Structures are given as C-alpha cells and as structure tokens.
Amino acid sequence: MESQLKSDRLYREACTILETLEQHGFEARFAGGCVRDRILGRIPKDYDLACTAKPDEVCTIFRQKNMKVVPTGIDHGTVTVVAKFGAYEVTTLRKDVSTDGRHAQVVFGNSFEEDALRRDFTMNAMFEDRHGQVFDYFQGQEHLSKKELHFVGDARQRIREDFLRILRLFRFWARYNCSPNKQTLQAVEELAAGLAQISQERITQELIGLLEAGDIEQPLSQLFSSQIMVMIMPDAQPLSREEIAASAKVKIEFRAVVRLSVLLRQVTDPRQLEALCHKLKLSRKQHRMLEACNIWGQAVAQVPATQANFMALADQCEDMVEDFFLDGLLPAWSCLYPEHRSIINKARITEETKRYLRKAPLPIDTKDIMVKFNIVPGPRLGAVKDRLIESFRNESWHTRDEGLAWLEEHIQDISE
Known part of the structure; x- marks a missing residue:
C-alpha cells in the first residue's frame, strides 16, 4: 500500500511536469521503462520523460517555477527536475549521428519515432502521454503479451551501437521472463567479443542486475553455453536448477552476491577472492558479503555440522554485514545442504533471537x-x-x- 501511494504521488507529479511543458508549447510524454511497467501492471520506481523542448528551455521553464533543475546529462539532452516527491529525468528527443560501441553522438530532434528507433528493446521504446494514450512504434505491447524480447529494428545494428546491450538482453530476459528468438541469440553470440570494449563497472552492474532476478535458469544457462560468461568472468561455474531455486528465496538485497558466491565456489583462496573482487569492481559492501559467503562455503565443507559451529560462523558473518547471515545465507544454504537442515533451522531460531536482542533497547538507563x-x-x-x-x-x-x-x-x- 505504501509503495502504491508513493507511486501515485510520483505519477501525478510527473503528469504535472508533462502538462507544464505542454503549456509552453512543447510535446512531452512518459518514456521507456515506466511505460513498460505500467503496461505490465507493475509499479514504476521512477518516471522518465521525453520532450521536444531543448535542455536549456526545460531548465528555464522549471527554474521560473522555483524548482531545482540539475544538468545531469545536459550534453546528451537530459536534465533532472527535482519536485516534492521525486526527481524526474527530462530528455530532449534525439537521434544518433554516430556510435562506437560504447557511446553515441546525438543531435536533438522532434520525432518520437526517431527517438524510439535509437532505444534497445521494443518493450523499452514506447511512450505514453498524460491522458494514458500509448505510442508504440515497434510492436512493444505485442511482444510483451507474447513474452518475447526483441531489439528495435536490426539486432546487430542495435548491438554495435552499444555492446553492453548484449548483457542487458540477458538481464531483461531474466527480470521480465521474455525470451529472445534464435536469430537474436545468434546475433548476440556473433558480436559478443565487442564486450571487451565495455568497462568492467558497467559489465558488473548488468551482471548483478541479472543475478537479482527470480528465475534466471534459462538466461544464465545461455550465458554459459554461448561462452559469454567465460569472457566476462572466467572463474564462474554454472548453477544447478536447485541452486537457482534455493537462492531465489534470499532477500533481493543479498541475492545477487549469494549467487555470485556460488558461481565462484571454486575460488577459496582469500587472496584470489580479494583480487577477483577488485577486478569485478565490486562495492565494499558487496566485497564483504562475498567474503562471508566464502567463509560459509569453506565451513560447510570442512567443519562438523553442529549448531555451535554454525553460530560461531554467524558471528563472523554478522561482523561483516548486518543481517546477512540470517536473511541471506541461511535461506539458501538450508536448501543447498538438506542434510544439515535441522541444525540450520535451530541456528536460525537462535540467530533470530539474537537479532531481536541486538536491536532491542537496553532496559537500563x-x-x-x-x-x-x-x-x-x-x-x-x-x-x-x-x-x-x-x-x-x-x-x-x-x-x-x-x-x-x-x-x-x-x-x-x-x-x-
């Protein structure tokens, strides 16, 4: 209910921004992911807007209304309008002049269809006005209803514009359960070497996004069978169906790192793990959680399965990341190690009590x-x-x- 209320506020506020642009003689519509999510009945986490106004015109309009405007990507046509309930990216319609596989040179335009043509997937290339009319130039709604994932126009051309779209395909495949066809997968495999041009930070971000999804069995299997996983993370080992199902029960804030630890289960040397975290450009928090997973993996294999040992392990994990042991590791490992489930369940009860006491106020002043x-x-x-x-x-x-x-x-x- 709270998320729905927040979304309603964001939507109404975003509609007001659209209306303001229209009142100044410009066309303006919702763009991309928020349109897709509304069609799917999901609550958008934010609202991006596209318009015919140039960035400096957008800045002038809203600053005259005493609203904060941040030039977040003004060279590429994007400014962020900060309102009471949220921040809204407002981007001028564009078309590509040239691309190099990482970046694009753009010019501003006046055509929503031309702007849609430069987007990645048909599900992300739709627009919607503030009255609810959807503008769909490339069958995005049809593809969503059929659970199909298509690039806009020619797949190879879209990939060459930005090779990161290869990994975005796998992330959207997992998140929205929409599958690419054989021709699309063939194009992806043919051009996968282009990922070498992409920075590690961007690759890791897409990989983490994929691993956060619920059912990743098919896209992850395809990443391995196409040898793309070998290119981006040579130390990774495939996940079994049971491992995927078990890790899907982990809270989403911890799920990607738990799955990453299982992918990297053969990396047991702490120094090698440290080097790998540095190579992947993981955040400090992700690094610490991966260390906790590494401790778990070694402990399950090496120490006697007793509640005392599990609780000692819990203390080590909690020293690294609060609540990670209880909300991240235990749900996954109780499924992965059914022979230890009764002991792990006892450890869970004990740890739940400890967490309550950790957060309870001290009754003595x-x-x-x-x-x-x-x-x-x-x-x-x-x-x-x-x-x-x-x-x-x-x-x-x-x-x-x-x-x-x-x-x-x-x-x-x-x-x-």
Whole structure:
C-alpha cells in the first residue's frame, strides 16, 4: 500500500511536469521503462520523460517555477527536475549521428519515432502521454503479451551501437521472463567479443542486475553455453536448477552476491577472492558479503555440522554485514545442504533471537548505573556499559532489576 501511494504521488507529479511543458508549447510524454511497467501492471520506481523542448528551455521553464533543475546529462539532452516527491529525468528527443560501441553522438530532434528507433528493446521504446494514450512504434505491447524480447529494428545494428546491450538482453530476459528468438541469440553470440570494449563497472552492474532476478535458469544457462560468461568472468561455474531455486528465496538485497558466491565456489583462496573482487569492481559492501559467503562455503565443507559451529560462523558473518547471515545465507544454504537442515533451522531460531536482542533497547538507563554504583562519566563507565550490553545480548538477563542484579555480581570483574 505504501509503495502504491508513493507511486501515485510520483505519477501525478510527473503528469504535472508533462502538462507544464505542454503549456509552453512543447510535446512531452512518459518514456521507456515506466511505460513498460505500467503496461505490465507493475509499479514504476521512477518516471522518465521525453520532450521536444531543448535542455536549456526545460531548465528555464522549471527554474521560473522555483524548482531545482540539475544538468545531469545536459550534453546528451537530459536534465533532472527535482519536485516534492521525486526527481524526474527530462530528455530532449534525439537521434544518433554516430556510435562506437560504447557511446553515441546525438543531435536533438522532434520525432518520437526517431527517438524510439535509437532505444534497445521494443518493450523499452514506447511512450505514453498524460491522458494514458500509448505510442508504440515497434510492436512493444505485442511482444510483451507474447513474452518475447526483441531489439528495435536490426539486432546487430542495435548491438554495435552499444555492446553492453548484449548483457542487458540477458538481464531483461531474466527480470521480465521474455525470451529472445534464435536469430537474436545468434546475433548476440556473433558480436559478443565487442564486450571487451565495455568497462568492467558497467559489465558488473548488468551482471548483478541479472543475478537479482527470480528465475534466471534459462538466461544464465545461455550465458554459459554461448561462452559469454567465460569472457566476462572466467572463474564462474554454472548453477544447478536447485541452486537457482534455493537462492531465489534470499532477500533481493543479498541475492545477487549469494549467487555470485556460488558461481565462484571454486575460488577459496582469500587472496584470489580479494583480487577477483577488485577486478569485478565490486562495492565494499558487496566485497564483504562475498567474503562471508566464502567463509560459509569453506565451513560447510570442512567443519562438523553442529549448531555451535554454525553460530560461531554467524558471528563472523554478522561482523561483516548486518543481517546477512540470517536473511541471506541461511535461506539458501538450508536448501543447498538438506542434510544439515535441522541444525540450520535451530541456528536460525537462535540467530533470530539474537537479532531481536541486538536491536532491542537496553532496559537500563546510564543514570541507573551511575547512581547505584557511584560511577562518573569516563572510561570506567564505558567499560561497564559495554559489558552490560554484551550480557543482555547473550540473554544473561532480561529486565531492569535482573540487569542491575547481574551487574552488582560482576562489576568487580570489569576492568577499563
């Protein structure tokens, strides 16, 4: 309900921006992903707009209304209008003059159809006005209804314009369950070597987007069979259907890294893993989560399957990324290692209790400690509080009175 309300606000606000542009004599429509998602009945996360106004004209119109306008990509025709509920990219209609497989030189235009022609897939090449009329120049709605994924126009030409579209195809295949035909896949395989021109950051971003999707079995299998995965990540090993299904239960914020760890399960040397994270240009958080997965993979294979061992492992993982053990790893590994499921379930219950206690407020106020034990602010008070918090998290006591009694018994053992 909250996401729906937010989307309604964004939509109404975006419609107001369209109307404002129209009132100044320009044509303006919603563009790309938000149109696709509305057709599919999904809630768009944002709204991009396309218009006949030039970037400087867009800036003038909205600054006169005392709205913030950010020149996020002004050389390519894009500015961002910041309103009350969201930020909206407004892009001037364009057509390509030349491309080199990574970047395009564009000129501004006045044709929505020409602008659609330079987009990647037919599902992303549709426009919609503020009255709900959809402008579909390349059968995008038909392809969506048939769950087909088509490039706009000639597939080879679209790929040569930006070789990253090869990986975007696999990501959209997984996310929207729309499949490319044999001719499209043949074009992708023929031109896959062009990915060597693409920066590692952009490749990793697309790969993470693919791994976040729910059912990735077919697109991931095709990445391996076409040898594209070998080009972009030589150390990767295929995922089984069971591994894909198990990892689909992981929270989306952790899912991609968990799957990445299984793809890279043969990389067990910490130094090799460090080098690989650097090569893939992973974020620090992604790096730490991948380290946690690596610890898990080795532990499952090497240590006796006891609850104590799993809980010790949980402590290591939580030191790396909060909640990752409980919400990321346990759901996946309980499916991947059914022989350990009963022990893992016990570990989950224990860890859920620990998480609750970690986030629960301490029922003893600092003033209680200072008054009862005559301690003044300083290192001594800090050490006492740390020990008290630790004992509370370990369930040594639960109420204020129990905590004060516990502290009275142990305070002489606490050093600064």
